[in-house]
Amino acid sequence: MQTVIDKLGSYLNAKTSAAPLAAFRFIFGLMMCISLIRFWANGWIEKLYIEPSFHFHYYGFAWVRPFGPYTYLLFVVCGLAALAVALGYFYRLAITVFFLSFTYIELLDKTTYLNHYYFISCVSFLLLFLPAASYFSLDAKRQPKQSRNTVKKWHIDSIKLLLGLVYFYAGIAKIQPDWLYEALPLKIWLPSKFDIPVLGFWLQKTWVAYFFSWAGMLYDICIPFLLLNRRTRPFAFLLVVVFHVLTRILFPIGMFPFIMIVSTLIFFEPAFHEKLLHRISERLRNWIPLSASSRAFDTPKDRLAFLCVGIFMLFQILFPFRYLGYPGKLFWNEEGYRFSWRVMLMEKTGLANFKVFDKKTNKGFYIHNQDFLTVFQEKQMSTQADFMLEFAHYLGDYYKMKGIEDPAVYLESYVSLNGKGSRQFADPNQDLLLVRDSFQHKNWILSFDE
Amino acid sequence: MIIKEMFSQEKTKLFRFASFILFAVLVFSCSSDSSGDEPGAQTDDFDRAEMLVFWADQIIIPAYENYRATLVDLNTAAESLDTVDDLKTLQEKWRAAYLAWQGVSMFDIGKAESNGIKVFSNTYPTDAEQIELNIGEGSYNLELPSRKAEQGLPALDYLINSRTLSDEQILEQFDANRQSYIKALTERLLNLCDQVLEDWTTGDFRSKFIANKGSSSTSSVDKVVNDFLYDFEKYTRAGKVGIPAGVFSSLPIPTASEAYYSGERSKELLLESIKAAKGFFEGDSWIVLGGGPSLKAYLDDLGAQKDGQNLSELILANFNEAENLTAGLSSDFADQIEADNTKMLALYDVLQKNVVLIKVDAMQAMNIQVDYVDADGD
Numbered sequence: 001m002q003t004v005i006d007k008l009g010s011y012l013n014a015k016t017s018a019a020p021l022a023a024f025r026f027i028f029g030l031m032m033c034i035s036l037i038r039f040w041a042n043g044w045i046e047k048l049y050i051e052p053s054f055h056f057h058y059y060g061f062a063w064v065r066p067f068g069p070y071t072y073l074l075f076v077v078c079g080l081a082a083l084a085v086a087l088g089y090f091y092r093l094a095i096t097v098f099f100l101s102f103t104y105i106e107l108l109d110k111t112t113y114l115n116h117y118y119f120i121s122c123v124s125f126l127l128l129f130l131p132a133a134s135y136f137s138l139d140a141k142r143q144p145k146q147s148r149n150t151v152k153k154w155h156i157d158s159i160k161l162l163l164g165l166v167y168f169y170a171g172i173a174k175i176q177p178d179w180l181y182e183a184l185p186l187k188i189w190l191p192s193k194f195d196i197p198v199l200g201f202w203l204q205k206t207w208v209a210y211f212f213s214w215a216g217m218l219y220d221i222c223i224p225f226l227l228l229n230r231r232t233r234p235f236a237f238l239l240v241v242v243f244h245v246l247t248r249i250l251f252p253i254g255m256f257p258f259i260m261i262v263s264t265l266i267f268f269e270p271a272f273h274e275k276l277l278h279r280i281s282e283r284l285r286n287w288i289p290l291s292a293s294s295r296a297f298d299t300p301k302d303r304l305a306f307l308c309v310g311i312f313m314l315f316q317i318l319f320p321f322r323y324l325g326y327p328g329k330l331f332w333n334e335e336g337y338r339f340s341w342r343v344m345l346m347e348k349t350g351l352a353n354f355k356v357f358d359k360k361t362n363k364g365f366y367i368h369n370q371d372f373l374t375v376f377q378e379k380q381m382s383t384q385a386d387f388m389l390e391f392a393h394y395l396g397d398y399y400k401m402k403g404i405e406d407p408a409v410y411l412e413s414y415v416s417l418n419g420k421g422s423r424q425f426a427d428p429n430q431d432l433l434l435v436r437d438s439f440q441h442k443n444w445i446l447s448f449d450e
Numbered sequence: 451m452i453i454k455e456m457f458s459q460e461k462t463k464l465f466r467f468a469s470f471i472l473f474a475v476l477v478f479s480c481s482s483d484s485s486g487d488e489p490g491a492q493t494d495d496f497d498r499a500e501m502l503v504f505w506a507d508q509i510i511i512p513a514y515e516n517y518r519a520t521l522v523d524l525n526t527a528a529e530s531l532d533t534v535d536d537l538k539t540l541q542e543k544w545r546a547a548y549l550a551w552q553g554v555s556m557f558d559i560g561k562a563e564s565n566g567i568k569v570f571s572n573t574y575p576t577d578a579e580q581i582e583l584n585i586g587e588g589s590y591n592l593e594l595p596s597r598k599a600e601q602g603l604p605a606l607d608y609l610i611n612s613r614t615l616s617d618e619q620i621l622e623q624f625d626a627n628r629q630s631y632i633k634a635l636t637e638r639l640l641n642l643c644d645q646v647l648e649d650w651t652t653g654d655f656r657s658k659f660i661a662n663k664g665s666s667s668t669s670s671v672d673k674v675v676n677d678f679l680y681d682f683e684k685y686t687r688a689g690k691v692g693i694p695a696g697v698f699s700s701l702p703i704p705t706a707s708e709a710y711y712s713g714e715r716s717k718e719l720l721l722e723s724i725k726a727a728k729g730f731f732e733g734d735s736w737i738v739l740g741g742g743p744s745l746k747a748y749l750d751d752l753g754a755q756k757d758g759q760n761l762s763e764l765i766l767a768n769f770n771e772a773e774n775l776t777a778g779l780s781s782d783f784a785d786q787i788e789a790d791n792t793k794m795l796a797l798y799d800v801l802q803k804n805v806v807l808i809k810v811d812a813m814q815a816m817n818i819q820v821d822y823v824d825a826d827g828d
Contacts, residue, residue: 042824044825047824048825112825114826114827114828115828116828188814188815188817189817191752191817192665192816192817192818193665194498194665195663195664195665195666195669251827252826252827253826253827253828254826254827255826256826256828343828344827344828347814347817349809349810349811349813349814349820350810351805351806351809351810353802358700361700363700363701364700365696365697365698365699365700366692366697366698367698368698375821375823376823376825378821379820379821379823414806414810415810416810416811416814419754419814419815421755421756421757421761421811422756422806422807422810422811
């Protein structure tokens with residue numbers, strides 16, 4: 001027991017070069033800034049957050065609202081914060097503002113949920129506790145006495161652990177019959193990419209879908225360990241690049257592949273990062289210098305940071321398993337599906353028709369979803385129960401306002417999972433207004449029996 | 451400078467290696483944004499390019515030519531409206547044009563999409579009140595989007611047919627203004643059709659359409675399939691049956707039936723529309739007897755199944771059932787709705803079943819996005 005504590009103590013005090021953490025901060029901030037500009041340039045702020053009159057909220061976050069045209073300001077703040085993070089300028093403030101504004105944006109509408117946005121929120125949360133601007137930063141230039149060229153080993157390891165978890169959990173999520181034994185959904189997705197030069201021909205082959213399924217699973221599970229090992233690292237990085245470039249070619253996944261590729265650089269030796277930063281600093285004509293005074297750490301504060309990061313990591317390790325608490329098929333019910341690194345695991349298509357029923361007159365009518373929702377919102381709503389429920393309540397409120405005193409809302413919905421054929425998703429006889437959303441199992445979802 | 455000395459040769463190599471790969475990634479990723487459709491790159495077992503040629507030459511263009519011919523007749527018939535026989539001819543030509551329209555309604559692509567032929571030719575219920583105002587004033591701009599309910603085949607329906615008046619009485623109403631409005635409507639229909647057809651034949655749309663054989667959301671196959679589904683879901687299922695039968699309202703709206711004023715055409719228009727959808731799905735050629743490559747063949751090639759049956763068979767069976775149910779209805783849906791709306795609702799359910807099969811099962815099998823959304827995935 002004593003040795004464990006000793007070991008933990010010496011691990012907590014172990015120091016290493018500050019370069020990897022500084023390089024990570026610099027690249028991450030820059031990538032975020034570019035991502036936000038791209039998001040704006042694509043017109044998505046308008047389309048996703050300003051135009052829709054209704055937004056799907058995360059449980060408990062219904063208070064998060066867009067600010068109309070001022071939503072752009074939120075993105076400006078977020079982008080500037082990202083830039084300040086990259087430069088290490090008032091770093092603590094910058095990363096706090098970035099984390100809060102970015103997460104706020106993501107909470108606006110769960111229609112736009114992506115694992116990689118969640119990943120960014122997680123990384124920026126983690127960065128709140130790390131001295132990522134102690135080196136190669138404008139802060140270090142401003143306050144040379146605060147600068148240092150070493151950080152604790154755990155600072156860098158925590159980023160490695162988070163990245164490793166993302167890959168590893170994405171890998172074990174692929175260990176399931178559809179993915180491994182039927183090559184689904186890749187068997188549906190790949191053949192339709194017939195027009196990709198060279199690759200298109202092979203994507204038609206069934207064995208290729210199986211190969212990609214198994215290789216993808218093995219890659220995700222193994223890559224953290226291959227990156228950790230110094231001898232396999234160059235090979236692992238090559239794999240990372242090939243894997244992510246391939247996914248970028250095959251699927252519309254935006255910036256995510258590049259963010260992952262550059263993030264894995266954290267696994268490289270400090271010397272690599274020293275050299276990288278040296279080059280960047282030279283290019284910037286030493287605007288951000290590499291000098292540092294090696295001052296000792298403020299230990300109590302650092303211990304507190306370790307505690308916070310430890311709790312956060314524990315959460316990260318446990319949270320993806322919450323699905324075990326729900327009955328039924330995870331991919332069908334999607335209870336405990338999000339925030340668990342389940343990436344591109346299934347193909348789901350659905351159709352949902354809502355019927356508003358006037359209990360006084362015993363008359364009802366179907367509504368047109370697109371009178372209320374954007375195409376994107378309707379699409380996400382059509383396969384996910386929590387969306388359906390929220391929309392049903394929205395309709396209930398809307399028609400109460402329109403004069404139906406005692407409405408009921410019924411749902412006729414069909415969903416097809418991984419090409420298994422459409423089947424009824426929700427109990428069509430359940431008045432959804434009588435159901436409150438909660439973390440309990442939604443027993444109005446009809447079970448998926450093979 | 452201490453830093454520099456820290457590097458062994460090996461580290462430099464690794465650094466170069468990593469920078470090279472990163473550079474390659476960036477170049478590659480930027481160029482992959484606009485994935486070109488190289489000729490000959492297509493290797494799918496099922497030849498989508500061949501299907502596009504078939505669609506263009508043996509379904510879409512012939513259907514538009516057929517529709518155009520009926521519009522030419524309609525225009526001629528609208529020239530002189532002096533006798534009851536003239537009126538009867540006009541009604542007959544209008545009917546032929548309306549039936550032919552059902553064959554092109556779904557192809558909302560190219561010029562059809564940009565000139566709005568679909569909404570300008572067949573928006574109903576028509577705005578009778580505004581039509582009377584237009585005739586009274588004698589001036590109107592039919593090209594404005596806000597005027598879509600004052601023109602097209604439904605407006606003609608209102609002007610040349612009546613549920614209460616005899617043909618003689620209709621004819622009596624035909625003053626100069628009314629006649630010139632009718633003429634303006636038929637000319638506008640023909641003009642819209644000409645624009646579309648010319649783009650397909652003398653313009654370069656056919657070659658663009660065929661060249662766009664890729665798998666992106668903006669490829670011809672994806673667009674046409676989406677248009678086909680949209681037409682079937684919104685115009686056939688909802689427009690012709692669901693809305694008049696009161697599926698989307700508290701009470702039925704018989705006046706919202708297609709060709710309401712004719713009092714006898716809504717059934718045959720629906721039948722024609724189902725026939726067109728089924729024919730497109732099966733790949734019925736307009737030119738030669740028999741079928742060509744179309745969605746049925748594509749789904750079969752992909753091996754799409756549902757509950758152990760071929761998905762394409764299920765969809766076809768549903769089209770057939772819808773035809774059978776329609777055959778048992780009154781030729782006028784407004785009458786049918788008032789007499790026995792349950793039959794309309796039963797028909798709606800069958801059409802709805804096919805929407806599910808096409809929109810959920812078939813689209814998933816073909817991996818075509820319904821209403822493509824421009825946003826990142828995971």
